[in-house]
Amino acid sequence: MKHIIILGDGMADHPVARLGGKTLLQYADKPYMNMLACKGRTGRLITIPEGFLPGSEVANTAILGYDLNRVYEGRGPLEAASIGYDMQPDDFAMRCNLITLSNDIIKNHSGGHLTTDEGDILIKYLNDKLGNDKIEFITGIQYRHLLIIRGGNKHIICAPPHDHPNEQWKELMVKPEPGWEDKHDGKRMTAKETADLINELILKSHDLLSRHPLNQNRKAKGKDAANSIWPWGGGYRPDMEKLSDIYPQIKSGSVISAVDLIRGIGYYAGLKIIKVEGATGLADTNYEGKAEAALKALKTDDFVFLHLEASDEAGHDGDLELKLKTIENLDSRIIKPVYEEIKTWKDDPVCMAILPDHPTPVEVRTHVKEPVPFIIWYDGITPDDVKTYDEVSCVNGSYGMLRLDEFMKTFMKY
Ligand SMILES: [Zn+2]
Structure with missing residues (x-):
């Protein structure tokens, strides 16, 4: 039997007085x-292990059946995979924001909403000036980029810039983790050497980027300058077995x-990354394109992880009406077309799961x-007594x- 997981990110909620307590x-x-519940x-399902914060990367990794205590390496390595950088065993990959510093404070974590084209110019410039056989800057999206430090030590304390505006x-x-100051972690540099190196890069980038014409131009137009890097969320290549090996x-x-x-999680799990045009991660996403891509993938693949x-995002915005709409869209524009198609595949049955992370x-x-x-459903499963989802x-x-x-062990038994 083939398998598809349809995941509505953050979809679960609490009772709301405005909805009569529903x-x-x-x-x-x-x-x-x-x-399908019928x-x-x-x-x-408990998706967050003890000792972890409820991040989407944690929950989605757990849903796919991995032990977070063993494989969790943070955001950098996942984003590296997503932009197509194949991490090597001695790499240390960090999310590298381009941010706005104003005098002594972090004015914003996004470089004043930089575009990808602008970010690419600044990141290539930094790589030209500061890159070497140990250090590489790689362009990502908008203000979100990647810093690779070969031989970097992950036992450091970094501050996610979005958590510290105006500080x-x-x-x-960056500081070394207490107890790790002079420790090497295999053949890697010590945590203190790594922290010192990153702090030096921050200072040099601030100097270089403050003087860059692109930023001078932004300032002339009244925009914030993306005048410093801010690396955080670093980790090594995750030690994840491919799902096909498990x-x-x-x-x-x-x-x-x-x-x-x-x-990124999919990449380390050995899944192909399918990009759908018009998939935005927001309520205006290309639902039909994603449903179509999932069905096409199921024709040749045995497993599809379809994430919406x-x-x-509607939950983060506190937008009740919009979040209701996203749930209804998932139902009518993803689950309906996928179900209506796969229920006809009598010779090639598909088992479907629906859940949030x-x-x-x-x-x-x-x-x-x-x-x-x-919910887990396939044609022929013996239903339980639950009639709604x-x-x-x-x-x-x-x-x-x-x-x-x-969850994954149960799902894959069918
Ligand atoms: Zn999530």
Whole structure:
């Protein structure tokens, strides 16, 4: 049997007074999710391991069955994979923001909303001036780029710049983890050497970028200058086995997502990254294109991970109406066309799972660490008694409460 996971990022929620105490999944008009809950089996899943924050990269990695304690390396390595950089064993990959420093403070984490073309010019300039056999700057998207330090040590403390607006930047510079100052981590440089190197790059980049004509131009137009790098979220190449090595029935698989981190997880899991034109990660995404791409991939692959980001973004915005719309869109524009097609594949049956990675409740506006409801359906599965798909009904689902890799193990048994 083939397998598809349809994941609505951040889709689960809390009861909302404006909806008469219902959750968004309870309130939304979503006939296909309810029909699949009726025909299939349901349960709840804990997606965040003990000791981890409820990040999407953590939850999605756990849903695919990996042990976060063993494979978690942070954001840098996932974004490296997503932009096509093949990390080597001694690489240390960091997310490298282009940010705006104003006197002593971090004015913004995005270089005043830089475009990708502008970012590319500045990153290539930095690589020209500061790159060498140990240091490489690689262009990503907008203000989000990549810094590779060959032999860099990951035992350092970095400050994600979006968490520290208007704070004194010199106090936020990189420090070695206590106890790691003079330690090497294999053949790598020490943590202190790594921290010193990154801090030196920050200072030099600030000097170079402040004088760059592109930034002079931005300032003349009243825009913020992208006048410094700010590296964070570093890690080594994740030690992830391919899904095809773990589950023999997966001979080839694909990931479809607009989000870098999810594409990166897919890459290390051995999945092909399928890019869909018009996939934005927002409510205006190309739903039909993604459904079509998933069905096309299922013709040749045994496994597809189809990820939709829109509900999470609506949750972060605290936009109740928009989040309801994203749930209804997932139902009518993804699940409906996928289900209607695969139910006719009698000789090539497909098992489908539907779930979020974590709740992003509209009244909390950030991710919370709570279990999520899920459905598993294939033509012929013995249904349980749950008739609708939501946070409350799935409490009575026949799978009960699964933890982490138990979901993937259960799903792949079919
Ligand atoms: Zn998420």
